[in-house]
Amino acid sequence: MLNIAITAGGTSEPIDGVRRLTNVSTGLLGWYCLEAILDYFCARKRSDFRITYILTDTAFRKVLSEKQRSFVDFIPVSDAESVYHAVDALTKRVPVDFFIHSMAISDFTLAYVASTEELAKEINSLPPYSSDAGSAVREVLENPANRYSLTEKIPSDRNIILGLKRTQKVIPLIKQNNPDTFLVGFKLLKDVPEEELIRVANRLAGENGCDMVFANELAQLGENNHRGVLTRSGEVVDRPVGKKQIAEAIVREMMKQGGNK
């Protein structure tokens, strides 16, 4: 039995009841990977596999046939923290053989919202002491006393400051919980040449134990002209063009290793 996990879509962090901080991602690439895997096993008349599909509510989703659906468990998530818990629970419970981690997870979540005016007053009331390299000011900027309650809707009559703190990274969890998982990571960069894509892909692979990385560039994300490099052990193994073709290349390369488990 093969266990496969896919994450797809972009997370979104709550600010107040009506505002959110969102990571833009259609979830299309994750969905096409799901379809490519279903096609792979269907073509081989195999049913000894199970797919867990972790997705945000804005992620692209089509209707599957009843047969296809019987192989897939859907796990809905929303913000970065919910993804962390879903992936942690899954990888502790199930020995995942292949993990395609295509979700765009927010690097930041809300620490506080404050009015710019009140925050300035709070900082200004600190004792004058400029030889601490700003650490007293920084403490206020990280954690001010004067802030809006996050249970109320933020007033719109004054400029505001959003303090954001880093979220816990999800990707390192996967190999920590199960070193045998074959992990496919994704990296999106902006305005860089291919050499830089490859360099960053290799760093991601090294830091988080990715067995394969698809690295792409923000300007090249269209449905049919989406392109990037697929790397494995530091080498470019494919340069697929088009979202479907990218998904098929990922699944094909992935299945070369252990698809017959």
Next chain:
Amino acid sequence: MLNIAITAGGTSEPIDGVRRLTNVSTGLLGWYCLEAILDYFCARKRSDFRITYILTDTAFRKVLSEKQRSFVDFIPVSDAESVYHAVDALTKRVPVDFFIHSMAISDFTLAYVASTEELAKEINSLPPYSSDAGSAVREVLENPANRYSLTEKIPSDRNIILGLKRTQKVIPLIKQNNPDTFLVGFKLLKDVPEEELIRVANRLAGENGCDMVFANELAQLGENNHRGVLTRSGEVVDRPVGKKQIAEAIVREMMKQGGNK
């Protein structure tokens, strides 16, 4: 000929190429208003009307029949500024008879993104001077010299501060450009009793010349249990329950006045 305009959905402000600040709104209420208006004229076999539907890309949208579509112009928008320009251009070009302004428009847009650490250092390097009530600090908080370029993807290795500034309000434009428009405004509040909803609805009506206001409360927004108060000239004229019923109540009340123009 009657000219009707509807705005629907939630706007979203760009932060960098992959992150946005979004206002959560399904756009369902606006869509149901569109359907209720089409039904109203269809039932009366009238074709002397034109609807302009201004919507964000996340707003709910169904496929209309070819006949229905012939009465509607769709204008796509994204952030608060694009709504401002679309509404300004429309209301200057067309004598809008009825304007249903249901869109959730961001009150804030991005001024800058800075690392918390760098911002603290910049503030800390100001000359000590605490009797200015924080105005020097505030100037830095509104407009720091050390900030990330908004054309690059924000680094994720440090906590960050988002400085937000107020957007230009759209609703006052409508009556400024055309005092004869019958304007329906919306107000969403959180955790308030009905008396407060009515009070705020009346204030909105007074400030922006709304002829009718639908005021609702955040906890009561579900498809079938969505409820609120419809006010006109300071009085509650209806308490519809359910999104379709709300839309029908709005259109019914609106058409009492001038639907036979």
